[in-house]
Amino acid sequence: MEYQEAKDKFISTWGSLGTLWGINKAMAQIQALLFISTKPLTMEEIMEDLKISRGNTSMNLRQLMDWGIVTKTLVPGERKEFFTTEKDxxxxxxxxxxxxxxxxxxxxxxxxxxxxxxxxxxxxxxxxxxxxxxxxxxxxxxxxxxxxxxxxxxxxxxxxxxxxxxx
Amino acid sequence: MEYQEAKDKFISTWGSLGTLWGINKAMAQIQALLFISTKPLTMEEIMEDLKISRGNTSMNLRQLMDWGIVTKTLVPGERKEFFTTEKDxxxxxxxxxxxxxxxxxxxxxxxxxxxxxxxxxxxxxxxxxxxxxxxxxxxxxxxxxxxxxxxxxxxxxxxxxxxxxxx
DNA sequence: ATAAACTTTCAATAATTACTGAAAGTTCGA
DNA sequence: TCGAACTTTCAGTAATTATTGAAAGTTTAT
Missing domain, CATH: 1.10.287 (Helix Hairpins)
Known part of the structure; x- marks a missing residue:
């Protein structure tokens, strides 16, 4: 199994597990993506990677922040907001x-x-x-x-x- | 709070909790109803009490039996099937x-x-x-x-x- | 103060999931 | 073996939930 396949598999499994646990697919997938990312991601990168809309990404990131699982990170010199999840x-x-x-x-x-x-x-x-x-x-x-x-x-x-x- | 109100409250709370835990509303409500019933119930009684259709009742009872939470009870002299849930x-x-x-x-x-x-x-x-x-x-x-x-x-x-x- | 860069909101719509009810299936007693 | 009593199945429909995308809102640099 190659990297991309493994990554997709992980994200989609995590996503469907989410549904089962009362959080929605997109929310779980965003968390999964951040969880295996080597660096903070922007909204742009997230929506592109998961192929979901801007609105959806925004709302679900907010929910993840409400849960305390995801945090905004400010990257020096950058205008955009970056997001990270708890890695431990x-x-x-x-x-x-x-x-x-x-x-x-x-x-x-x-x-x-x-x-x-x-x-x-x-x-x-x-x-x-x-x-x-x-x-x-x-x-x-x-x-x-x-x-x-x-x-x-x-x-x-x-x-x-x-x-x-x-x- | 009177009996009927308490009963309804219990069943509906249990029902919405079910959704959150990956089992559907009707399934959770049937289990709740059986859980506080003093005697085994027939499909007829369940559908009437919860105001759900025959088909729905049948399918969800089956699922509850698959989970091992509900069992068919044969009541002597009765043609219909009676259902009970684990009470402990x-x-x-x-x-x-x-x-x-x-x-x-x-x-x-x-x-x-x-x-x-x-x-x-x-x-x-x-x-x-x-x-x-x-x-x-x-x-x-x-x-x-x-x-x-x-x-x-x-x-x-x-x-x-x-x-x-x-x- | 303005405009560019970015984020949020939310009405409309799509996708998913649950429910109904009638027809088909099963079981049982006579 | 028949038919009444009961249960299951499932196509159609309703209800719920998630998603989009464009407009409104916000922030920052100049």
Missing amino acids: VQELSRIIAKERSRREIKPVIKVLEEVSSIKNDNSEKTKELIKQTKALHELTETMDVMINKLVDQKRNWITKSVLKLFK | VQELSRIIAKERSRREIKPVIKVLEEVSSIKNDNSEKTKELIKQTKALHELTETMDVMINKLVDQKRNWITKSVLKLFK
Whole structure:
């Protein structure tokens, strides 16, 4: 496999994975492109490489910056803006985990909390609703805490965690 | 909040969460409905409660069965098929984690492996591609192993894991 | 203050994905 | 073996989501 083929394969796989994870294709592809680039890229270069429009590139770069995954870099003597992504995979996964916790898990926990604390009228169905949503609430909260603790360990958190779990 | 309101809220939240996790709304809603139901439900009851068509119900029930989350139950003396979902949240999360590993993570690992083992021609960009996809490959594999090990611990795996991590 | 160089916004449109409903298929009891 | 009761399939359609591209906005150098 040659460079170009490998690059395309990586970018498109990452792109379709993105869809599956709640971020759109273009966004994931831009991140992938920056991730394997040897230097900061301009919007022009990105749209050309991925064959996507200016508007699309602009919007998705913004989203990536909102996530904290991509940053603007100023290159001395250059008028245009350059973009880079976090290159360290562990740091990258920490940022993603944190964001997903904040954006997706936390709101669900809130709803589960509300639903599981409705007035118990002692009917079968109310009891079941309370019981099941309570269980889900506890589980979700535990997992969220776990993720956040793990992720706060910074350096080598994944390796460390694995060691702890299986020694 | 009354029963009906709580139920609707739970089902619709679960539904939109589903979208975010790569399963569709109807599928997630059917699972949610079964999850808080006090008894097995027929297709008829499901379509009526969620206001979705017969075809949609049928297809999504099938998918849920493929995931191993929902099972057909035969109720003695009844011609129709009844459906139930796994009611234990820990077991449910184990099934989901396993399936996601198999369906999503494993294929990505494979691609990363391929891409990261292209011939190194010693150009900057090839070196960068190899380096970055290798890092991603290692990370993904470690996480996948971690998830699978965790999940194989069966009983109370989540609580146990948390204890191990923070003692 | 102006204009060139660049970025953002957003209405229109395209692409994707989900849903319907009726026809075809299956199962079961008599 | 037949037909009623039920389930599945799938072409057509609806709903949702992503993308384009051109106009409006911004920044910077002179």
